[in-house]
Amino acid sequence: DQQVKQNSPSLSVQEGRISILNCDYTNSMFDYFLWYKKYPAEGPTFLISISSIKDKNEDGRFTVFLNKSAKHLSLHIVPSQPGDSAVYFCAGLNSGGGADGLTFGKGTHLIIQP
């Protein structure tokens, strides 16, 4: 049973436009959500996070929105740049639960076209 779902395996966006990556979750116990960015043959790097008590968190070109009632979050990248081409993983954390770290989605491959 997938607790974190990223239903779009890939997404193509024109340079300069907005990229919107979506993520759905089923575990109501998640109280933090994180986004990671991954280039081929490298480890993922942390991008941005949001607490479940907030509905928005912004860091430069990156904004994450959380809709708890819909169990849905999204990552917005504005404007999209060529270096943003990567795989993006959404992850949820139940900080009061088991100590097994984050639960990841399967990732979305973002392709920024010139």
Next chain:
Amino acid sequence: DGGITQSPKYLFRKEGQNVTLSCEQNLNHDAMYWYRQDPGQGLRLIYYSQIVNDFQKGDIAEGYSVSREKKESFPLTVTSAQKNPTAFYLCASSRRGGGGTGELFFGEGSRLTVL
């Protein structure tokens, strides 16, 4: 600089052989993790450890073994019992297991190919 070092970056193994992947961190993190990445499968948890001399199975522990004799080190052995070992393996650590924002810091990964 602080970080997580995985070695080797690329490794080839013949069927039936065990192989050990190294993971060392100098971030003074208590918790360490091993994930496996396959195309279209995301990151799947193999084993994790919250403290020295203690570790727990993740979602796909069969065919793998770990040890945590030192805080800085968390090696993963891929045994011959692992049916499909060819994958990209990622080691990670965090400040506190199960608490805080849960941010994981990842190593660069090790690509294992079974010939």
